[in-house]
Amino acid sequence: MMDNIMIIFITLLASAFFSGMEIAFVSSNNLKIELDRSKGLLSGKILSRFNQHPSKFIGALLLGNNVALVIYGIAMADLLSSYITSILPQYLVSEITILIIQTIIATLIILFTAEFLPKVLFRQRPNAILNFFAIPAFIFYYLFFPVIWLFTGISGWLLKLIFGVKSLEQAYVFTPIDLNDYIRNFGGETSNADDVAQEIQMVQNALDFTNVKLRACMFPRPEISAVEENESLDDLRKVFIETGFSKVLIYKESIDNIIGYIHSSDLFKNPRDIPSITRSVFYVPETMLANDVLSMFFKQHKSI
Structure with missing residues (x-):
């Protein structure tokens, strides 16, 4: 029993990690990542590589999450089986009943601890989270890379054959949204924040200008x-x-x-x-x- 509890705890952490990293990656500011890379930060270099191959990185996270969920399901079923059998009336004990109860309990636990909670937390400060977990993510990425490379290669070939799509990977193009998001979230990080406040405001006004109507300028x-x-x-x-x-x-x-x-x-x-x-x-x-x-x-x- 203790072994199953330990396995369940570890797989829940792993699933939470993969789910949280996925939402952090898609919510992150790519301009901040590239600026960190230009500063020579190791996390910036790792995350920049992920940005160059986003489908492979997302695929690695999904694969890791699925592996964790499978192991979690096996351990959870083994842990709950005898307990459910002991508390159920004899006339309700059957494989189908036990399976349904196991599924409901396991699903509720995984939805809250490994899906909802980590995604809410990781979305709050996605770039900081990515920087902190960059090295573990890098390890898992290359651990799953052979499988991901095979499946992305097959899917890319099928997309090209059926729909004429040349590649799953597309070079990311920075937009004013990235700059606006960077200024809003990271504009105050400099040590001389007071000195650059005016410049930041000027850039912010320039970005907001595209949405300003003449009525506001009258x-x-x-x-x-x-x-x-x-x-x-x-x-x-x-x-x-x-x-x-x-x-x-x-x-x-x-x-x-x-x-x-x-x-x-x-x-x-x-x-x-x-x-x-x-x-x-x-x-x-x-x-x-x-x-x-x-x-x-x-x-x-x-x-x-």
Whole structure:
């Protein structure tokens, strides 16, 4: 009995390890892994290798988990068999009844201790967990590698033959999501965090800019600096000096009727009046993304 209890305990730990590592791997920040590798960290080098062959690494984790579950099931059945027989009424004792009860008990234990709990815990800090368990994962990876290599090779051949898929392995391409996640979770790790706070905020704003709508960039009506088209050039110069802006909006009769804008450099052309140097504006809905409007400016060689 003690041997079975020890086997069950070890296999539960192994299953929890493989399940947790799987969720940590798919939840990890790949940019952080590559930065750790560039720093020469052993864990970073190991995890970077896993990133180069993700299907093989996931396959090794699944294989290890299945092996642990099989051994756990055998030990659990041996442990529970005599106990269940002793407590059940004689008329209920049968192989099917014992099997059903063994399955229910074993499944409930494995679901909580080796599936739900480790996945919740490992997902909290996936990169830290991966770094801590990188060496054990590396050992299991190469222990199961011959079997994984065989099965991934067969599956890759079948996919190519049937569906025309060339390879299971695809080079990972970093996206703004990786950078955004890295800044959010690891931006404060530097010793001079206060010095880089402004730079981090600038990068964060640049990443968030793709989701910003024009409505969020609009100024309140009383804060708009504009000049009526019939005002004098001296009044226009005064507005440029007071605001320090390089461009001033021009309206007709009401500030709600914007007809264009004037660049400060246009005043050096000796204009006769404001309408003669007023440049046209284009109108866009306030629900439009600011990033799309900025792209329009670039295409039309205009500045904000």
